[in-house]
Amino acid sequence: MDTMRISGMRDLLERTAIDHVYYRSYDPMVRCVGREYTPNRSAQIAMLVAGGRLTWTPDVVQAMYWSFNTKIDQIWNRDNASEIFDIDEGDWDRPARADLVDAGAAPAFVKEIEANVLKTGNVYGTKDAKGAVGKADVLYIVDDTTRAKTPEIAEAMKKILKAKGVDFAVLAKGTDGWGLYDLGLWTLAEEKAREFAGFIKESGAKTVVANCPAVVYALREWYPTLGLKLDAKVLHHTEYLEKLGVTGKLKGKVTFHDPAYLGRFLGVFDAPRNVLKKVAGLELVECYFTREKSNPTGPLLAYFDQGWADMVAARRAEELALAAPTVVTAAPCSKRNLAPVAKAAGIKVMDIAEVLAG
Amino acid sequence: MENSVTTALSLDAALARGDAIQVDPILLNQLEAVVGKRNVATSIADLICYSHDIMPPAFKWVRRDDLPYLPHMVVFPGSTADVQEIVKIANYNRIPVVPAGGTSGTIGGILAVRGGIVIDMKRMNRLIDLDPYSLTVTVQTGMLGQDYEDQLNMRGYIGGHYPQSIRCSTVGGWIAPRGVGTFSSKYGKIEDIVQSLEIVLADGSIARTKNYPRSSCGPDMDQLFIGSEGTLGIITEATLRIWPAPAKRTWIGYGMPTFEAGVQACRDILASGLSPAVMRLYDEVEVAHAYHELGYEEFVGKESGLYFACEGREDLVDLEAKVVHEACKALGGIERPGLGERWWRKRYDTGYLKKAYMLPNGIGDAIECASTYKNLTAMHDAMITAIKAEGAHEVFGHGSHFYPTGGNLYIIWSAFAESETEIESTYWRIMDAAMKAVLSVDGTIGHHHGVGVNKGPWIHLDAPTMWPVVQKIKDALDPYGIMNPGKLGL
Numbered sequence: 001m002d003t004m005r006i007s008g009m010r011d012l013l014e015r016t017a018i019d020h021v022y023y024r025s026y027d028p029m030v031r032c033v034g035r036e037y038t039p040n041r042s043a044q045i046a047m048l049v050a051g052g053r054l055t056w057t058p059d060v061v062q063a064m065y066w067s068f069n070t071k072i073d074q075i076w077n078r079d080n081a082s083e084i085f086d087i088d089e090g091d092w093d094r095p096a097r098a099d100l101v102d103a104g105a106a107p108a109f110v111k112e113i114e115a116n117v118l119k120t121g122n123v124y125g126t127k128d129a130k131g132a133v134g135k136a137d138v139l140y141i142v143d144d145t146t147r148a149k150t151p152e153i154a155e156a157m158k159k160i161l162k163a164k165g166v167d168f169a170v171l172a173k174g175t176d177g178w179g180l181y182d183l184g185l186w187t188l189a190e191e192k193a194r195e196f197a198g199f200i201k202e203s204g205a206k207t208v209v210a211n212c213p214a215v216v217y218a219l220r221e222w223y224p225t226l227g228l229k230l231d232a233k234v235l236h237h238t239e240y241l242e243k244l245g246v247t248g249k250l251k252g253k254v255t256f257h258d259p260a261y262l263g264r265f266l267g268v269f270d271a272p273r274n275v276l277k278k279v280a281g282l283e284l285v286e287c288y289f290t291r292e293k294s295n296p297t298g299p300l301l302a303y304f305d306q307g308w309a310d311m312v313a314a315r316r317a318e319e320l321a322l323a324a325p326t327v328v329t330a331a332p333c334s335k336r337n338l339a340p341v342a343k344a345a346g347i348k349v350m351d352i353a354e355v356l357a358g
Numbered sequence: 359m360e361n362s363v364t365t366a367l368s369l370d371a372a373l374a375r376g377d378a379i380q381v382d383p384i385l386l387n388q389l390e391a392v393v394g395k396r397n398v399a400t401s402i403a404d405l406i407c408y409s410h411d412i413m414p415p416a417f418k419w420v421r422r423d424d425l426p427y428l429p430h431m432v433v434f435p436g437s438t439a440d441v442q443e444i445v446k447i448a449n450y451n452r453i454p455v456v457p458a459g460g461t462s463g464t465i466g467g468i469l470a471v472r473g474g475i476v477i478d479m480k481r482m483n484r485l486i487d488l489d490p491y492s493l494t495v496t497v498q499t500g501m502l503g504q505d506y507e508d509q510l511n512m513r514g515y516i517g518g519h520y521p522q523s524i525r526c527s528t529v530g531g532w533i534a535p536r537g538v539g540t541f542s543s544k545y546g547k548i549e550d551i552v553q554s555l556e557i558v559l560a561d562g563s564i565a566r567t568k569n570y571p572r573s574s575c576g577p578d579m580d581q582l583f584i585g586s587e588g589t590l591g592i593i594t595e596a597t598l599r600i601w602p603a604p605a606k607r608t609w610i611g612y613g614m615p616t617f618e619a620g621v622q623a624c625r626d627i628l629a630s631g632l633s634p635a636v637m638r639l640y641d642e643v644e645v646a647h648a649y650h651e652l653g654y655e656e657f658v659g660k661e662s663g664l665y666f667a668c669e670g671r672e673d674l675v676d677l678e679a680k681v682v683h684e685a686c687k688a689l690g691g692i693e694r695p696g697l698g699e700r701w702w703r704k705r706y707d708t709g710y711l712k713k714a715y716m717l718p719n720g721i722g723d724a725i726e727c728a729s730t731y732k733n734l735t736a737m738h739d740a741m742i743t744a745i746k747a748e749g750a751h752e753v754f755g756h757g758s759h760f761y762p763t764g765g766n767l768y769i770i771w772s773a774f775a776e777s778e779t780e781i782e783s784t785y786w787r788i789m790d791a792a793m794k795a796v797l798s799v800d801g802t803i804g805h806h807h808g809v810g811v812n813k814g815p816w817i818h819l820d821a822p823t824m825w826p827v828v829q830k831i832k833d834a835l836d837p838y839g840i841m842n843p844g845k846l847g848l
Contacts, residue, residue, distance in 0.1 A: 018417045018715055022706045024460055024526035025504030034434060034481035034500065036407035036461060044420055045403055051423050053369065059401035076525065079706040084713060288512045307396075322512060 005095035006050045012092050013050065016043035019085050023073035028296055029066055032315040033308045037066035039073060039089035046096045056105035062304055064096045065107065068312075069182060070260035070296040090182075097184025109302045110183050117188060122175045123301060124148035132202060134169035139205035139232070142172040143212040145301075145332040153211050153332055156357035157237060164244055169203050178218035179301045190226060193218070197228040211237040211353060213261035213268070213331050214300055220266070236262060238272040238330050238352055248356040251281035255323035257316070257338070258294035259331035272330050272352055279355060287323035295319060297329075298337035313337040317345035328352050367473045369409075369425040372402055381431055385451060389433055389475075392443040397434040397481070404432050408458055408476045413466040413812050414723045415782050417715040422778070429456060429470035436481045438556060438564065438594040445592065445840075446562030448475055454843050457588040459528030460502060464724075465810025467535060467587050471844035479530055482594065485509050494553055494569060496597040499530030515600045518545030521806075522705060530593050535808025536585030538766075540705065542759045543628070544635035544669070545601070547806065549584045556595035557583050560836040569597045582831070587808055588842035590835050607635075607669040608679050611697030612686040613654070613661035617641050618735045619689040620664040624760040625731045626685045627666075632678045636667035637765075638701065641738065643754035644770070645697075652696045664691065665698035714772040721785050722772035725792050729801035730764035737799045741769045744795035748788045749773060759805065766805035793819075809846045817847035 006013065021040045024030050029037035045063045048054040067073070069090045077085055100106065106114070116125035122144035133139070140161060142154040154172075161168045177193035180186075200208060200219075208230065210216050219234040235243070256276060262268050269291045276284050289295045297316045298309040317338055320327045327342075329335055330352045338349045381400050389398045399405075409425040410416035419425055430453075435441045448455045454474030461468055470476060479500030486496040488510075495515075497506060503524040507517050519539035521527060531537070533555070538547045545551065554569040567580050583590055614620040620639040627634065640648070645663030649655060664686065668678040683693075714722040729737045738755055745753045755769040769792065775784040793816040796803050803813050803820045818825045825847065832848045835841075 014421055014716065017420050018712060021462070022525045022708075024462070025502040026525070030460075030480060031483075031502060031505060034478065034483060036458070036478060036480075041407045044409075045406055047420075048369075048406070048423055053373070053423050054402065057402070059403040063403040084709060084716065288508065 004050060004099045006046050006092060006099055009092050009095065010047070010050065012087065013043045013047045015084050016040055016087050016089065016092065017047055019077070019087070021077075022079060023076040026072055026076045026295065028068060028070075028072070028298075028312040029308070032312040037063070039067045039093065042066050042093060043089070046092065049096075056100045056103050058107070061100050061105050061107050064093055064100060065304055067093055068296055068299045069093065071264040072260065072296055075264060075292050094182060094184065098186045099184075101184040101186070106184065107304055109304050110185065113180070113183065113302060114185055114188060117175060117180065117192060121173060122147065123179055128173035130173075133171050133199050135204045136167045136169035137205060138166050138168040138207045138209060139200060139203040140168050140170050141208060141210040141212070141215055142170060143210060143215045143332065144175050145336060146211060147172055149336040150332040150351065153335070153351040153353050156351065156353040157211055159357045160241070160246055160353060164246065166244070169205065171199050171203065174199055176215045176218045178214055178222055181222070182300060193223060193226055193228060197223060197230060200230055200232065205232050207240070208232045208234045209237055209240045210234070211330070211332065211351065213259050213266055214333070217261050217265045236266065236268055236271070236330070238262070238275055239268060241352070241356060242271045242275050246275065246356045247278045247280065248358055249280045250326075250355050252326060253283045253285050253324040254326040254328050254355075255285050255287045255320055256290070257287075257297065257320055257327055257329040257334055258291055259329060259334045260294070260296055261300075262330055263294055264292055272328075275352060275356070276328060282355075285324045287320050289319055297334045300333055309337065310340055314341040314344065317341045317347055321345045321347045326350065328355055366426060366471055367405070367428040367430055369406075369423075369428060372405060372428050385447065385453075386431075388447050389431070389444065392447070393433055393435055393440050397436070399432040399434070400430070405429055408432055408461065408468060408470065408478070411461050411463040411466060411468050413464055413810070414711070414715065414721055415785055416466070418721065418778075418781050421715070427469040427471055428473075429476040430473050432476045432478055434478050434481045438558065441477065441558045441592055441594050442562045442564065444475070444477060445558050445560060448840050449560055449562060449838060452838050452840060454840050455592070456842050457530070457534070457592045459500065459531030459534070460523070460526045462523045462526040463531065463535060463810065464807045465535065465812035467808060467810040467842070467845055469811055469844070471811060474840075477592065479528060479592075486595065488513065488515075488600075490515075493600050494597050495600050496569075496595060497529055499528060499533065499593050499596055501529050503527045503529065503532065510600055511603070514603055516603050517551075517598065518601050519548060519551055525706070529596055529598070533584050533593055533596060534587050535810070536806060537808075538759055538806035540758065541635040541667070541669075543637045543761070544633045547759075549581060551599045552580055552584060552596055553599060554597040555580050555583055555593050557591040557593050559591045560838070560841050565591065585808065587810060587845045589832060589846050589848050590841060592841075604669040606672045606675045607667055608675050609665065609667055609698035609702070610679060610682050611663070611665040611694040612691035613657055613694045614639075614664050614686065615661065615690040617662045617738060619691070620662045621731060621734050621757065621765070623664060623685045623689050623691065624757070624765060626688075627682055628760060628762045630681050630685075632681050634666040634668045634678055634682060636665070636698065637760040638698075638756060638758045639664045640756040641754055644756050648697055648700050652694070652700060654694060661692075663694065663697050665701065667698055667702075710770070711772070717774070719775045719778055719781060720772065721775065721781050722770070723785070723789070724768050724770045725789070726766055726768050726805045726807055727796045727801050727803055728764060728766040728805040729799060733799045733801060734765055734767065737796060737801045738767055738769070740795040740799050741767070741792050744791040745769065745771045745788055748791045750788060790815075811844055814845065814847040
């Protein structure tokens with residue numbers, strides 16, 4: 001017990017557990033699923049584990065994965081102005097997940113991801129590209145979610161880059177590691193991050209572009225904490241496309257869904273909008289919950305209950321549908337999460353690269 | 359489920375049963391047949407989620423890893439029909455049912471003090487109908503408060519009900535304890551906003567009231583269930599008044615020479631027939647926090663702070679603002695801009711009390727009560743005196759809701775017990791002194807938090823001749839006492 005990371009986090013856990021939870025109306029598990037599965041309650045459960053009252057039984061383990069760690073709770077709880085409640089639940093639930101993984105109690109969906117990575121190098125267990133990464137000024141990262149779930153985004157990006165005459169190479173293997181870290185697979189996460197950084201360095205690129213904002217976050221914010229320095233500027237594709245001055249055509253009203261990692265984690269709100277404003281025939285309509293208050297579409301990676309994940313996506317799709325029939329987003333996970341519920345909500349979902357590629 | 363279901367399940371008792379809480383398999387099957395397997399929960403993690411609300415002593419239970427009131431199981435109904443069937447099963451088996459919304463109540467209303475089944479209403483979160491011509495909306499009562507307001511705002515309307523808990527409470531949680539929003543002087547308390555209800559009674563039958571503005575067809579049955587805290591039935595749907603989004607909002611702040619002058623200003627404004635949406639009066643101790651922040655240090659300790667929000671049609675707002683200025687100035691008020699805007703910015707800040715809970719041996723509360731204008735200042739003084747006499751570290755207060763005949767008071771206190779084990783006795787000793795102080799000046803011990811277990815010991819003193827009537831109604835509607843037992847002093 002004493003070696004657990006959360007054993008040294010009593011104050012943080014207590015503060016979370018006694019928080020007045022002013023984010024509850026926007027917590028996806030409460031708002032969309034209708035359950036009292038808040039970080040506030042998981043912190044209480046983590047305290048009981050840290051104190052030796054509970055052990056990592058399956059339901060206790062599941063409680064550590066209730067939060068999608070999208071920072072939406074943090075945004076709303078900011079209004080509960082007292083500094084003692086300015087808490088990012090990821091600061092303790094990620095260590096708690098690492099603790100339970102260390103204790104051999106990882107849930108099945110985490111074990112499956114771990115097995116996939118060990119077998120194929122990526123989280124979905126799909127076949128990765130072989131061979132060395134090509135050398136170019138620009139390295140375009142096709143992350144594992146894009147490769148497995150939304151390959152059309154990569155195709156659109158490559159089409160745009162070619163049309164603009166960009167000298168680029170493609171990195172379409174391995175995994176950046178952040179998703180593994182989020183799930184508690186810390187040792188594997190760091191190992192894969194080091195490998196991924198090696199792939200990037202191999203390209204010799206001065207600019208790294210990724211259409212997954214979580215990858216951008218990992219490279220910009222997390223890698224330095226691991227001592228991994230990249231000799232390249234890391235940009236999300238919306239930032240790069242804005243810089244390239246790419247334009248396109250799309251007739252009608254669209255609304256933009258701000259992915260959590262692009263908006264709340266990286267603070268990038270204007271780049272996608274600036275790009276969309278230059279698309280001929282397109283009318284950008286903001287939805288009610290927009291920018292930093294954009295509600296999540298679901299989890300970054302797999303989740304222990306797909307039905308609940310779909311309920312979260314369905315609720316977001318309903319909100320977006322009130323604004324426009326076409327939803328543009330800028331993360332493979334957002335597109336993946338919204339896809340199964342789009343028809344019922346009456347919306348069409350596109351990545352910004354697909355809009356520009358025509 | 360074992361026969362001891364009518365006693366609370368403590369964490370120790372739950373852990374002694376092992377990870378999978380052993381429950382009566384027949385009962386479990388019956389409930390799963392109603393709501394589906396995934397909507398019945400018996401795991402320890404689920405039970406912990408419903409172990410407390412935000413009643414102050416509960417925070418100490420959390421800090422001590424001591425959870426005395428776990429339910430035996432939690433069910434998540436998706437419809438009124440589900441609630442009906444769950445309650446029928448519970449009634450047949452004589453098992454307590456405890457309805458839960460946002461679990462943000464301050465009075466222990468969701469504590470499963472006799473164990474049993476918690477019915478989490480939050481899956482019932484749909485907007486059923488919006489009538490823009492009649493200005494009413496019908497929703498399932500598990501809808502979260504802020505979600506309710508957002509749904510209306512997206513369509514150009516407002517709900518007019520903005521409790522501090524709006525982001526962590528449900529519509530049902532507003533109605534069950536007869537709650538209030540911060541804009542109550544204009545839009546009313548929840549009992550003024552509700553137009554009709556659907557209720558599942560203890561025998562599983564449904565009672566509905568019709569959606570009409572007023573009626574003379576017998577007693578107002580909505581009012582029987584509003585404030586009944588789940589003890590008479592479970593409110594599953596509600597039709598509420600809504601308003602078009604206001605065109606203008608103006609904030610006005612004043613320093614008043616005394617608390618009493620502030621009370622009189624509120625009384626005079628409402629007597630004129632106008633109703634500013636927000637009317638808040640802070641005593642000279644509590645307003646000091648705002649005065650320091652706003653650069654009014656030289657007036658700290660010398661003034662009470664009074665501020666207003668007027669909202670609605672532009673010309674009416676301007677007229678209301680004119681009357682407010684006149685009333686405050688006539689009583690010696692000096693304009694103090696920024697007071698209201700500051701409160702609006704910080705309206706969700708609960709740091710003061712939470713810091714008290716986090717300190718060793720610390721405890722505190724914000725006690726709300728009400729009286730007519732005649733007794734309001736006396737009630738403020740009586741409560742401050744009584745709580746101080748019990749050794750409170752700090753006591754101050756404000757009035758946050760005013761009506762034509764009187765208003766409420768919030769008396770906020772913090773105290774330190776001799777030791778962690780003395781915290782609860784300290785808390786209840788101060789509560790007793792405060793409640794008796796309210797009753798000594800003919801006030802009512804609760805304005806909008808409800809009664810729950812928190813004020814149960816004094817409710818019979820608050821309404822000595824009427825509470826036996828409430829008990830008779832309870833006995834008639836819930837002969838086996840399964841509906842949220844231990845609350846409302848019933």
